[in-house]
Amino acid sequence: MGDIIQTKGLTKKYGKLVALDDLNLVVEEGAAFGFVGPNGAGKTTTMRILATLLRPTAGEAWVAGHSVGKERQAVRRTIGYMPDFFGVYGDMKVWEYLDFFAACYDIPPATRARLVDDLLELVDLAHRRDDYVDALSRGMKQRICLARALAHDPQLLILDEPASGLDPRARIEIRALLHELHAMGKTILISSHILSEIEEVCTHIGIIEAGRLIAAGSLDSIQEQLQSHRTLRIGLLNRIKEAAEWLAAQPEVLDVALLTEKEKSFLQLEFSGDQERLAQLLADLTRSGFAVTQFQETARGLEDTFMRLTQGIVT
Amino acid sequence: MAESTTGRRKPWGESNPLLVKELRGRMRGARAFVVLTIYLLLLGCFVSLIYATIVESYSFRFPTSADMAEVGRAIFYAVSIIQLFVVTFITPAFTAGSISGERERKTYELLRTTLLSARRLVSGKLFATLTYSLLLILAAVPLQGLAFMLGGVTMEQLALILLVLAMTAFFFGVVGILFSAILRKTSTATALVYGIALLLTVGLPLVLLLFTGLFGIVLLDHGGERIPFVLRVILIYSAYFIVNLSPVGAAVTTEMILVEESSLWFFQLDVWNGGGSTFIPLPSGWIIYTLAYLVLGLVLLRLTIRQVQRQETQ
Numbered sequence: 001m002g003d004i005i006q007t008k009g010l011t012k013k014y015g016k017l018v019a020l021d022d023l024n025l026v027v028e029e030g031a032a033f034g035f036v037g038p039n040g041a042g043k044t045t046t047m048r049i050l051a052t053l054l055r056p057t058a059g060e061a062w063v064a065g066h067s068v069g070k071e072r073q074a075v076r077r078t079i080g081y082m083p084d085f086f087g088v089y090g091d092m093k094v095w096e097y098l099d100f101f102a103a104c105y106d107i108p109p110a111t112r113a114r115l116v117d118d119l120l121e122l123v124d125l126a127h128r129r130d131d132y133v134d135a136l137s138r139g140m141k142q143r144i145c146l147a148r149a150l151a152h153d154p155q156l157l158i159l160d161e162p163a164s165g166l167d168p169r170a171r172i173e174i175r176a177l178l179h180e181l182h183a184m185g186k187t188i189l190i191s192s193h194i195l196s197e198i199e200e201v202c203t204h205i206g207i208i209e210a211g212r213l214i215a216a217g218s219l220d221s222i223q224e225q226l227q228s229h230r231t232l233r234i235g236l237l238n239r240i241k242e243a244a245e246w247l248a249a250q251p252e253v254l255d256v257a258l259l260t261e262k263e264k265s266f267l268q269l270e271f272s273g274d275q276e277r278l279a280q281l282l283a284d285l286t287r288s289g290f291a292v293t294q295f296q297e298t299a300r301g302l303e304d305t306f307m308r309l310t311q312g313i314v315t
Numbered sequence: 316m317a318e319s320t321t322g323r324r325k326p327w328g329e330s331n332p333l334l335v336k337e338l339r340g341r342m343r344g345a346r347a348f349v350v351l352t353i354y355l356l357l358l359g360c361f362v363s364l365i366y367a368t369i370v371e372s373y374s375f376r377f378p379t380s381a382d383m384a385e386v387g388r389a390i391f392y393a394v395s396i397i398q399l400f401v402v403t404f405i406t407p408a409f410t411a412g413s414i415s416g417e418r419e420r421k422t423y424e425l426l427r428t429t430l431l432s433a434r435r436l437v438s439g440k441l442f443a444t445l446t447y448s449l450l451l452i453l454a455a456v457p458l459q460g461l462a463f464m465l466g467g468v469t470m471e472q473l474a475l476i477l478l479v480l481a482m483t484a485f486f487f488g489v490v491g492i493l494f495s496a497i498l499r500k501t502s503t504a505t506a507l508v509y510g511i512a513l514l515l516t517v518g519l520p521l522v523l524l525l526f527t528g529l530f531g532i533v534l535l536d537h538g539g540e541r542i543p544f545v546l547r548v549i550l551i552y553s554a555y556f557i558v559n560l561s562p563v564g565a566a567v568t569t570e571m572i573l574v575e576e577s578s579l580w581f582f583q584l585d586v587w588n589g590g591g592s593t594f595i596p597l598p599s600g601w602i603i604y605t606l607a608y609l610v611l612g613l614v615l616l617r618l619t620i621r622q623v624q625r626q627e628t629q
């Protein structure tokens with residue numbers, strides 16, 4: 001199956017603030033892709049670009065092969081989008097609300113009545129058909145907004161934190177609905193700042209932090225990456241540049257950066273080996289004549305991010 | 316080839332879901348009709364008052380049909396001026412919130428991710444408001460018709476004032492939407508469009524009164540000989556054009572030409588050319604007014620649609 005979402009070097013700047021930094025995201029057709037990251041990581045920004053609402057500063061994005069910047073109508077036809085915060089037209093009745101959006105999606109009048117009833121059935125709001133939208137509870141509004149996004153039978157659903165601010169029962173209902181939609185063959189991109197909240201519905205996960213995608217793949221492959229991925233901090237007495245070169249040549253070392261903090265220089269290392277290989281690396285480093293003063297795993301590695309996300313700690 | 320081949324572009328006339336929704340919302344419940352009723356009641360009281368006052372002043376004799384025509388004209392002008400102000404200030408009050416309001420209520424993104432084009436979004440918002448304004452205009456026609464029955468006002472005058480009112484509603488409606496699209500807040504958009512409306516309806520006539528006071532004599536009389544003839548003609552035309560951009564100015568010139576030249580279309584102004592008089596034609600005020608507002612309104616409408624098209628939604 002093909003990729004329904006693809007972004008290349010997607011970057012969005014707000015003045016000096018870099019909200020998205022060279023994001024390369026791929027979502028396969030049929031996936032339920034969990035887009036996870038702490039608040040301010042850039043999830044909403046990414047989704048709004050994909051939904052044709054925001055123009056990137058640099059880079060490009062495609063939805064079902066259509067360029068998000070150049071073929072907006074085609075993209076809009078393909079996606080159903082639900083923003084993180086939204087309002088409803090309170091003075092409309094539930095059925096009118098759905099009928100209106102169906103009309104906005106060019107559904108002919110003859111089929112709309114039937115469609116509205118089907119959608120209401122799907123989101124379990126058939127009994128509220130003739131009530132005003134304003135009278136619905138928060139969870140029901142969330143569901144009618146989802147129904148609205150389904151009016152044109154889109155291939156892809158882009159849902160920005162659909163569970164946030166809902167009570168536990170409403171969350172369960174939304175989750176059940178997402179399962180059902182995925183089973184119907186829809187690709188779903190869903191964001192959250194709490195991994196555990198969406199883990200269960202997702203087949204794939206992408207982790208974003210500070211505008212960068214730091215890991216992505218199927219749930220299993222993510223677990224694997226997490227176990228074998230460490231960020232190390234190495235302090236040296238001298239010959240720090242030489243050490244950087246030596247380290248960069250090691251097979252498990254993915255990346256080496258020379259950093260300075262409080263006028264002291266140190267190396268930051270992305271390392272993909274296990275504990276044994278880690279011990280070996282330190283031994284080799286000393287044997288090669290480098291005077292190591294500090295050798296530690298830092299607290300801001302991928303695993304740590306993952307832990308914070310899993311526990312829902314908001315940064 | 317009579318068929319246009321503009322692809323999937325939908326014609327203006329095709330049922331616009333937003334227009335339907337907005338109209339339904341505006342007419343829903345008692346509010347729209349309560350407002351309309353109060354408006355008509357106030358207007359009715361006002362007309363009765365004028366009628367009573369003028370008839371009272373004739374109480375020492377039996378009013379002739381010429382007197383009645385006088386009353387009719389007074390009522391006609393009064394109702395028309397009130398309608399003009401109502402249309403000028405009610406239409407933009409509704410349109411100034413049309414897009415900024417959607418943003419404020421956080422419904423705009425939902426709308427913009429549908430297939431509804433910027434053109435249909437803007438036209439839906441505009442025509443829903445214009446329909447309501449038109450309702451206000453037409454509802455008062457019977458009162459103007461009263462003036463018509465008393466004499467002194469012709470069918471043409473009634474038709475003209477309706478045309479001027481409709482064009483005013485169109486123009487200020489568009490200005491309201493434009494500001495609503497550009498500005499983030501409805502309150503700012505409303506304040507700005509009211510500023511422009513006040514400028515055109517009240518400010519411009521005042522400025523021009525001053526202007527004609529100072530230059531009118533210079534331009535038209537023999538004293539203006541020192542200004543070259545061509546320049547004088549250009550000055551006269553521009554001043555006349557600006558006068559007629561104000562609804563009040565347009566009403567005054569239209570009436571003047573109607574009364575003095577008994578023409579609805581234009582009159583000849585004689586300008587001293589050094590050796591004698593040259594007659595230059597000046598069109599009646601309503602022609603300039605409606606054409607200028609139509610063209611300007613259409614240009615601004617185009618601009619608004621562009622603005623909505625390329626705009627990011629936040």
Ligand SMILES: Nc1ncnc2c1ncn2[C@@H]1O[C@H](COP(=O)(O)OP(=O)(O)O)[C@@H](O)[C@H]1O
Nearest residue numbers: 014019037038039040041042043044045046629
């Ligand atoms: N309109 C905006 N103007 C300025 N900064 C913004 C704007 N929208 C978002 N940001 C900033 O961009 C970053 C990413 O935001 P966002 O995409 O909303 O993150 P998330 O959805 O992951 O919480 C944040 O630092 C946020 O403050």
Ligand SMILES: [Mg+2]
Nearest residue numbers: 043044084161
């Ligand atoms: Mg967000």
